[in-house]
Amino acid sequence: MSIRRFDASKPGFAEEFGKFLSLRRAQGTEDVHAKTAVIVRDVRERGGEAVATYTQRFDGVTLDAQTLKAPDIDLMEAAERCSTDVREALDFAADRIERYHAQQRPQDHSFIDAAGLELGWRWTSVDAVGLYVPGGRASYPSSVLMNAIPARAAGVQRIAMVSPVPGGEMNPAVAYAALRAGVSEFYPIGGAQAVAALAYGSGLLKPVDKIVGPGNAYVAAAKRIVFGDVGIDTIAGPSEITVVADNQNDPNWIAADLLSQAEHDPLAQSILITDDAEWANKVEAAIASQIALLATGKTIEIAWHDYGAIVIAQLSNAAAIVNQIAPEHVELAVADPDAIAKDVRHSGAIFLGRFAPEAL
DSSP: OOOEEEETTSTTHHHHHHHHHHHHHTSOOHHHHHHHHHHHHHHHHHTHHHHHHHHHHHHOOOOOTTTOOOTTOOHHHHHHTSOHHHHHHHHHHHHHHHHHHHTTOOOOEEEEOTTSOEEEEOOOOOSEEEEEOOOSSSOOHHHHHHHHHHHHHHTOOEEEEEOOOGGGOOOHHHHHHHHHHTOOEEEOOOHHHHHHHHHHOBTTBOOOSEEEOOOOHHHHHHHHHHBTTBEESOOOOSOEEEEEEOTTSOHHHHHHHHHHHHTTOTTOEEEEEESOHHHHHHHHHHHHHHHHHOTTHHHHHHHHHHHOEEEEOOGGGHHHHHHHHOOSEEEEESSOHHHHHTTOOSOSEEEESTTOOTTO
16 A cells, blocks of 8 residues: 655645645535534424434434433443553543643732723633543543543533443443543433534533534534534544654654554544655555554554655754644654754644654
8 A cells, every 4th residue: 555755855845745735624524514504403403302313313322302311321330341450541641631730720810000900810610511522433531531630620510421322332441531530421422413412402411611522523513513602622623643753763663653543533644754765664564564453454544545644854844844734743753852843833732752652
C-alpha cells in the first residue's frame, strides 16, 4: 500500500499539500446535516418517545421513554466488571487530571479605578453539563475523565453523561471512569438523539447548560444545530495527529504513534514530517506490519491510505507545515522540540520529545 509523499523543497508544495488537506475537509456534510436536523426536531417535539425509537433502531436497546433507562444496563454493575489493572490505570490518570485542572481555576479580582469606582470580575461555573461519550467502534473512558473531572474542578454540580450502548453491553472501563469522575446521571443513549435530549430535555432528563465531548459526524452536526439554545465545547471533526521526527527515533515507535489516531475513524488523519526520506521508508514499512497485527487494522488501513501522508522537509520548516495542517495533536520527536514548539501557533495538544507519545 503506497502512501502520499510530498517534498517540501519542490516548487508548488504549499498549493499541492493544501489541496491534499482539503480532501478530508471537503467531505460532504449536507446529507448528514439534513438527517440530523430531522432527528433533533423529532426529539424536541416528541421527547422520550423519539429518543427511545432511535435508540432501538440504531443500538438495539429498549428504553423506558420516561426515564430513558434500560433495565439491563446498570453503571454500578458494569463498573464492578472492570479489571484491577484498568481500574488502577484510570485512577492514576484521574489523579493527574484532577491536579492539573485544579491549577487552572481562575481567580476573582476587583480593583478601584482612577474615578474611584470598584470594578472586577467573578468566575462561576454553569449549573449542569451534558457529557457525550462515544461508544461505537471503540470505548473511550479517557473522554469521561477528561471532560467530567474539569467540570467538577470548575464547580459544576450536575454532570449528565450519555453514551450509546450497542446491544446493551456497557463497557466496564467507561462505567468505572464515570463513577470515579463523579458523573451525576447516566443515560444509555447516543447519536444526534442524545445531543437533542441533553439540549432540550427528555422525560426525566432535564436540559443542561452546556454539552461537551467528541462524537461522530451526526453528533457534531447535532451540536451545531443546538448551539445557541445550549452551549457547546466545539464542533469536533475526525481525529488528527502530526508527528515531526528525525532519524534518531525507532521507526516502530513512530509508526505506532501515527496509528494511535488512525484507528479511531476511517476519516482520521496521520501525517509524518521528517528530513530523512530513507528513514521514512522504514516508518512506512513498520506501519504496514503493525496494521496487519491490529484488530482495528481495517479502519487504520482506510484512514492511512485515504488521508495519511509523509512530508520530507527540513526540520527548520516543520513548524510552518504544522501550522498549515493545524492538527489536533502534534508530536515533536526531535533533539530540540522546544525550538520547533515556539513557532507552532495552530494546533491542539503538543507533545515534546522522543518519549512523549500522544497516548500519554
